[in-house]
Amino acid sequence: MKKQIHDRRGFLQKSALATLTALVGTDVVFADQIPQYHTPLAFDNDPLKGKIPDMKVLGDKPWNVEAPIHQLDDAVTPVEKMFVRNNGLIPSEPINPDTWTLTIKGESVKATKTYTLNDLKKRFQPHTYQLVLECGGNGRSGFEPQTTGNPWDQGAVSCAEWTGVRLKDILADVGLKEDAVYIGYYGKDPHLSQDPTKVSISRGVPIKKALEAETLIAWAVNGKDIPLVHGYPLRLVIGGWPASVSGKWLHTIAVRNKVHDGAKMEGHSYRMPIRPVQPGEKIAETPENFRIIESMPVKSLITYPKTGAMFELKKPLALRGHAWAGDRMVADVHTSIDYGATWQKAKLQPPKNRLAWQQWSTEITFPQAGYYEVWVRATDSSGATQPMVIPQWNPGGYLNNACHRIAVKALV
Ligand SMILES: Nc1nc2c(c(=O)[nH]1)N[C@H]1C(S)=C(S)[C@@H](COP(=O)(O)O)O[C@H]1N2
Ligand SMILES: [Mo]
Numbered sequence: 001m002k003k004q005i006h007d008r009r010g011f012l013q014k015s016a017l018a019t020l021t022a023l024v025g026t027d028v029v030f031a032d033q034i035p036q037y038h039t040p041l042a043f044d045n046d047p048l049k050g051k052i053p054d055m056k057v058l059g060d061k062p063w064n065v066e067a068p069i070h071q072l073d074d075a076v077t078p079v080e081k082m083f084v085r086n087n088g089l090i091p092s093e094p095i096n097p098d099t100w101t102l103t104i105k106g107e108s109v110k111a112t113k114t115y116t117l118n119d120l121k122k123r124f125q126p127h128t129y130q131l132v133l134e135c136g137g138n139g140r141s142g143f144e145p146q147t148t149g150n151p152w153d154q155g156a157v158s159c160a161e162w163t164g165v166r167l168k169d170i171l172a173d174v175g176l177k178e179d180a181v182y183i184g185y186y187g188k189d190p191h192l193s194q195d196p197t198k199v200s201i202s203r204g205v206p207i208k209k210a211l212e213a214e215t216l217i218a219w220a221v222n223g224k225d226i227p228l229v230h231g232y233p234l235r236l237v238i239g240g241w242p243a244s245v246s247g248k249w250l251h252t253i254a255v256r257n258k259v260h261d262g263a264k265m266e267g268h269s270y271r272m273p274i275r276p277v278q279p280g281e282k283i284a285e286t287p288e289n290f291r292i293i294e295s296m297p298v299k300s301l302i303t304y305p306k307t308g309a310m311f312e313l314k315k316p317l318a319l320r321g322h323a324w325a326g327d328r329m330v331a332d333v334h335t336s337i338d339y340g341a342t343w344q345k346a347k348l349q350p351p352k353n354r355l356a357w358q359q360w361s362t363e364i365t366f367p368q369a370g371y372y373e374v375w376v377r378a379t380d381s382s383g384a385t386q387p388m389v390i391p392q393w394n395p396g397g398y399l400n401n402a403c404h405r406i407a408v409k410a411l412v
Helices: 014-024 117-123 167-174
Strands: 056-060 063-066 101-105 113-116 126-134 157-166 182-187 216-221 235-237 250-256 271-273 290-292 299-304 309-312 317-324 330-336 358-364 370-380 404-411
Touching (some): 101 117, 101 167, 113 167, 117 157, 117 216, 126 216, 157 167, 157 317, 235 250, 299 370, 317 330, 317 404, 330 358
Parallel strands (some): 309 404
Antiparallel strands (some): 157 216, 182 250, 216 235, 271 290, 299 317, 317 358, 330 370
C-alpha cells in the first residue's frame, strides 16, 4: 500500500524528500540524518489509519474490518465506524477525480457512453439517501460448522448518508434496449494476485433494482468525499441487498441481456441453496441448486448499552438500537429479558427514507438484582421475524439474522 520511497540503499529518494517538504509545508530539519529504511511519520498515509481503533480487524490481505456493535450507536454511521470489506487490494495508484470516468456499456445499451465525474455532477440531479449496506456474510461466525469466508460477528453493517446521482437517470441518458435484464459493475481495485487480467469481484442486480430511485452512483458519504477504502472517488450504492452489489472504485457498468456473470456471481457466492441442507453438507454448486441472494432479511441490533453493562436495579434501563429489513420496512421491535419467553414492545421510528435503518428504544424494569441477557427481535412489514437461534446453515455462511443479545447486570 505504501509508495516506493526508499532508494536501493534504503535512504529516502530525492523525490520523496521533496514530497515530504511539500507535505509538511516547511523545511525538514536534519533531513540528512534520516536513517536508512526509516519512513517519516508524515508519509504514514495508510488509508485505514484512524479507522482501526475500536474496530475489529479480521485480516489485512485483503483488508476486512468490522465494528463492535456498541460502536454502531449513531443513527447515521460515521465513516470511521463503517466496516470495510475488500476482496482485492485497495487501489494504490494516485486517484485523480478530475480524470475519473464512468463508462456505461454492455449488450443492452444503445451505444457505449462515457462520463467524467464532473459530467455526472453537472448534468444530473444529485440525491442524498441513508442506505443500509450489510455484507451478505454478516454474522457468519455463528454458523456451525464454520464455512469459508470472513468470520464476521454482527458488525459488518452500516447506514451512512450517500450523495450521488441516480443510476436510472444515467441509464435514461444512455438509452437502453428492451432486452436489458441485469447490470454488472467493474471497479479499479487490483486482484490480490496483482494479475491485471483477474477481477476480484464484479457483481450486479436485476434491472428493476438498478432503476430504483435510491440506487446511486455516489461520490460523497456523510457530506464528504468517499474515503479511499470505501471506494473513492465513485461507487455504486444499492441499499437493502448484500453490500457486495455496491461496487467500489467504480469505472464501468455493463447493462446485460442476461444475469451478470462477473466474478463472485458464480458457485455458492452470495447464493443460498434452494432446499434446506444439513449443516456441513456438500451440494453440487450448480445454478439449479442455488438462488442469488436479493433483499436482505429483517435484523436488529442493541447498540446501547454495551454488552457487559452494570446498572442500578431501582432505575429502569434505557436501551436503543437499529432495525432494518432489506427492501421492506420494519413493523415492530420487541425485547426480552427471559430468553424469549415473553417480549416487550419497543418504540420504533420511521426510516429517514426507504432502505434506511430505523431507530428503536425502550426502557426495561428488571424484577430483581442479577445477571440477564437482553434479546432484541424485529419483525418486517410482511410479518417475517428474526429467529431466536441460528437460522438454517448454508455453504456460504450467509444471512445469519439470529436475534442480537447483550449481557447486563442489575445491582442492588
Ligand atoms: N470494487 C469492489 N467493490 C466492492 C468490494 C470489493 O472488494 N471491490 N467488496 C464488496 C463487498 S463484499 C462489500 S460487503 C462492500 C463493503 O463496502 P465497504 O467496505 O464500503 O463497507 O463492498 C462491495 N464492493
Ligand atoms: Mo460482502
